[in-house]
Amino acid sequence: MKNFATFRSPQTINYGQKAFKTVGKEASLRGKKALIISDNVMNDLGYVSECRDYLVRADVESVAYLGVKSEPTDEYVAQGLEKFQKEKCDVIISLGGGSCIDTAKAIAVLGTNGGYIGDYMGEKKIAARKPIAHIAIPTTAGTGSEATDATIITNTSNDVKMMIKQPAFMPEVAIVDPALSASSPKSVTAATGVDALSHAIEAYISRRAHPMADRLALSAMELIVHNLKPAYEDGKNMNAREAMSLGALQAGMAFSNSSVCLVHGMSRPIGALFHVPHGFSNAMLLPAVLEFSKEACIERLADLGRFFESETTNLSDTEAANVAVIAVKKLCLDLNIPNLKGWGIDKDLFVNVTSKMATDALASGSPQNNPRVPTQKEIEELYQGCYDYQFSDESKVR
Numbered sequence: 595m596k597n598f599a600t601f602r603s604p605q606t607i608n609y610g611q612k613a614f615k616t617v618g619k620e621a622s623l624r625g626k627k628a629l630i631i632s633d634n635v636m637n638d639l640g641y642v643s644e645c646r647d648y649l650v651r652a653d654v655e656s657v658a659y660l661g662v663k664s665e666p667t668d669e670y671v672a673q674g675l676e677k678f679q680k681e682k683c684d685v686i687i688s689l690g691g692g693s694c695i696d697t698a699k700a701i702a703v704l705g706t707n708g709g710y711i712g713d714y715m716g717e718k719k720i721a722a723r724k725p726i727a728h729i730a731i732p733t734t735a736g737t738g739s740e741a742t743d744a745t746i747i748t749n750t751s752n753d754v755k756m757m758i759k760q761p762a763f764m765p766e767v768a769i770v771d772p773a774l775s776a777s778s779p780k781s782v783t784a785a786t787g788v789d790a791l792s793h794a795i796e797a798y799i800s801r802r803a804h805p806m807a808d809r810l811a812l813s814a815m816e817l818i819v820h821n822l823k824p825a826y827e828d829g830k831n832m833n834a835r836e837a838m839s840l841g842a843l844q845a846g847m848a849f850s851n852s853s854v855c856l857v858h859g860m861s862r863p864i865g866a867l868f869h870v871p872h873g874f875s876n877a878m879l880l881p882a883v884l885e886f887s888k889e890a891c892i893e894r895l896a897d898l899g900r901f902f903e904s905e906t907t908n909l910s911d912t913e914a915a916n917v918a919v920i921a922v923k924k925l926c927l928d929l930n931i932p933n934l935k936g937w938g939i940d941k942d943l944f945v946n947v948t949s950k951m952a953t954d955a956l957a958s959g960s961p962q963n964n965p966r967v968p969t970q971k972e973i974e975e976l977y978q979g980c981y982d983y984q985f986s987d988e989s990k991v992r
């Protein structure tokens with residue numbers, strides 16, 4: 595564990611029921627004309643017009659870019675930036691899941707620093723100028739992107755999901771209103787919820803874990819373990835939705851300040867090549883990767899196991915860590931998450947790209963934060979083992 599830490603978060607976080615209403619005031623403190631980055635689903639649900647009403651009441655003009663689709667690309671970033679400049683906006687509001695928030699983060703940085711978004715990957719180019727003020731409003735309880743300094747954008751020229759991390763990508767304001775997530779369909783609740791759980795677990799077991807992030811990761815794991823299934827089973831259960839929004843926010847703050855690890859490193863290439871939603875591609879890997887990593891993080895996985903089963907307090911750490919792996923598998927089963935084969939990915943095609951995916955995973959830097967650092971060959975073997983992984987099979991957990 596590190597004994598020195600810098601902790602970054604948004605300047606302002608407005609969390610709770612009715613927090614959405616605060617967007618008018620927050621925007622009026624930062625500009626006169628807002629570009630809302632959102633998508634057609636948010637527009638159809640009425641969230642975009644509700645946002646514009648709050649802005650009108652605060653004397654802030656607005657226009658919307660609704661071109662974002664899941665797993666955002668450099669093309670949406672270029673289109674949104676063009677609209678921002680053409681409409682002479684001075685503040686950005688993202689309203690949607692992680693895809694809208696990540697698109698807005700990229701526009702906020704490019705709007706003052708210029709260049710191509712990929713230039714900022716691996717800190718090749720540092721955003722020296724303050725980004726455009728960005729107010730992030732998540733509608734999923736998942737990515738925690740509203741409180742992270744990362745953006746994930748697909749490079750359309752080589753199908754690489756670029757993980758780009760610098761302080762400038764941190765939104766200035768996060769507005770987290772759990773009511774916005776109540777309209778999420780079951781599959782979105784499942785995928786985004788497992789993403790949040792993966793963030794909390796990976797932040798906690800990371801080689802870059804530190805005490806400032808640990809408490810947030812623990813709280814997030816506890817909230818998500820107890821509330822993801824209830825939120826999935828009854829989307830109108832507002833206690834569960836509130837707990838999930840808080841858990842996802844805390845998990846985002848935790849991993850942004852420690853790191854994600856092997857699951858995320860391996861998940862991004864699957865998302866880029868096979869267009870699997872981010873949370874599902876994490877879930878398809880999570881139990882097998884935890885099993886691979888277990889020996890190097892027994893005590894920490896035991897803490898997770900004890901959240902799943904309170905009666906495991908009398909178990910040894912090894913036994914409780916096994917409970918964690920089995921319980922994560924069972925959760926994926928209960929949430930009806932498919933494996934890679936079940937998603938319809940052709941086996942030969944998948945095997946042919948495992949080498950490229952392993953190379954891309956290692957290049958992202960995330961696997962190097964894993965408690966057990968994998969080789970290229972081990973990552974390839976993990977990919978192949980996950981292809982038809984059975985979430986129902988407990989025999990693989992030793």
Ligand SMILES: NC(=O)c1ccc[n+]([C@@H]2O[C@H](COP(=O)([O-])OP(=O)(O)OC[C@H]3O[C@@H](n4cnc5c(N)ncnc54)[C@H](O)[C@@H]3O)[C@@H](O)[C@H]2O)c1
Pocket residue numbers: 633635636639663664665666690691692693694696733734736737738739742743744745746774775776777778779782785786789872873
């Ligand atoms: N920057 C970060 O720190 C970070 C962290 C994790 C993931 N990500 C990225 O975030 C993206 C995924 O974001 P996501 O999981 O939130 O999904 P998403 O933003 O792609 O949304 C998934 C679908 O759910 C719909 N949706 C969202 N909220 C809804 C609601 N309240 N009601 C009904 N439908 C709703 C969207 O319109 C979309 O069709 C990926 O590109 C992933 O790589 C970023």
Ligand SMILES: [Fe+2]
Pocket residue numbers: 737789790792793858872
């Ligand atoms: Fe994630």
